[in-house]
Amino acid sequence: MPSVTLKMIAKELSLSVATVSKALANSYEISDATKNIVLEAARKMGYIANPYASSLRKRRSKTVAVVIPEIADSFFAKVINGIEEVALFYGYHVLIYMTHESLSREQAIMQDFRSGRVDGILMSVSEQTDTVDHIKAVMDSNTPVVFFDRVREELPTTCIVTNDFESAFAATSHLISKNCRKIAFVGNSPALAINRNRESGYKAALKEHQITYENVLICGNDPENDYTILASLFRSDYRPDGIILSVEKLIQLLYQVCHDLNVNIPGQLKVLTFTNFAMAGFLNPPLSTINQPAYEIGKVAAQTLFKKLARTNHISEAESIVLPSEIIFRESSN
């Protein structure tokens, strides 16, 4: 198969080669509408941008890094697929680094980037990350960083997020509308903005409905301990009749606990969780979920990073791009 050229794309779209070239180089001379048409055609036709022929030419590694806590999570897997689609278009490699929720590993990885191993970084911070010095040092060494999902908003760069507060608010309000009056919220690290935003959304919904029962649990990385925490929930007088899970990997534990303790879902406990897990609709019972636009988050994060890479100056400001989530109501919350 011959490689796709700018000329071929121009012919296909009845545009000039110069327009196609400028559109692909993200020139201010070209409208966003035209850019989108050109990008879409280039993608469909399998065009591979040659970084040595573009403003990316000064970049050495042709590589971007994705730094995430873990990959055994359908959200991150989908984000990476979105990132890969964009990176492939620019002829870039994507390298995936896992922090395993450890700040010291995250620091070691960022230290490694200061040698210029990668041209840019897409990042979702660890549960332990309570400082940004290690990230700032990389940004100061002229390697742009774009955050997604688990962001640090105090740094002068772009954060791609979803509407966590509103989603948790809507999820909690839904459980209240299904007559739940004792709703628990299970999150992971209070250090993470996404977790704090979801917890705030949960609390705001309780407040709006003047419900005083409030029960926030923190589950971490130890399945045995998490099992104990969830099980004790149903052995106490403070037993909930509804639960919002903020962590995908806890779904299995919650279903296990309910199975072991004969807690009927949704009869005795209504459940709604944050996840993009494909099999949610085939669980017993089918699980109500808050689906984040994971693939889109990955795409937008990567597009943002490549825009930064193509720029000659690196003056960057803190900004957020919010892509809304969607709640899918199934039997577990009915």
Place this chain on the structure above:
Amino acid sequence: MPSVTLKMIAKELSLSVATVSKALANSYEISDATKNIVLEAARKMGYIANPYASSLRKRRSKTVAVVIPEIADSFFAKVINGIEEVALFYGYHVLIYMTHESLSREQAIMQDFRSGRVDGILMSVSEQTDTVDHIKAVMDSNTPVVFFDRVREELPTTCIVTNDFESAFAATSHLISKNCRKIAFVGNSPALAINRNRESGYKAALKEHQITYENVLICGNDPENDYTILASLFRSDYRPDGIILSVEKLIQLLYQVCHDLNVNIPGQLKVLTFTNFAMAGFLNPPLSTINQPAYEIGKVAAQTLFKKLARTNHISEAESIVLPSEIIFRESSN
């Protein structure tokens, strides 16, 4: 926290520093039993091997690559966790590269490795991979490659596999014992040895029970097309009463097809699939699965690679290490 030294490990185990050092260097002077005790203690205590103080010192990148088809798969996610545990111990980074089942992407990635970007490679080939020239070229450039799961046995290196033939044979025999007489097998690429081995195991079990019904389907990467293939299975006279799925991502499609066409599992169709998917026991109905030792496969593959990296010469022979899978029988096949 002060870093853990050889001396601290030696004290903890009441061994000499020399013994601990040799055990960690995988010396022939030390027994396997002692090596395991030392490795386990080193891991628990958080010891980070300093590659500059070991025989890895000549290696430049302190990085190993994992080349896999995709990450949205619980098998590969668990393999990577096993690899990471070992790599962390040696103070190495793990970089993950995805081929998205494309030979040309796999070739581009391997080309990139010839510049010495990584010290060693752990690899599961793409569905399209019908040549090994691109892999051999990297091995010839003195970068060791270890295969796992999707292997190419013709190259002079180590392949870490599971007992695919035996697992498919046992799974098929189980369905026959449950009175299935029309069992279909759904695989992906016939180019992959694991798929061929599973198909052979399926056929051998049919032959042993003198069952003439044989129905092998190939499903690929296009969910719409796969849905059509699976749905047409139940609209034909050749309709099966049992099915072995060889591809994790098809579970959702199969459950969807059975839901849409009112095919009762296990009443009208008994199902058994290859997967390490954590929620299998909570599906409706709970799914019988062939669980591969994914984490162990990752660990052994990484240990094998680090042994190769520590060696001064690179004379290597073709060998296979087989770690057995386990079948978990649940309601879907009962």
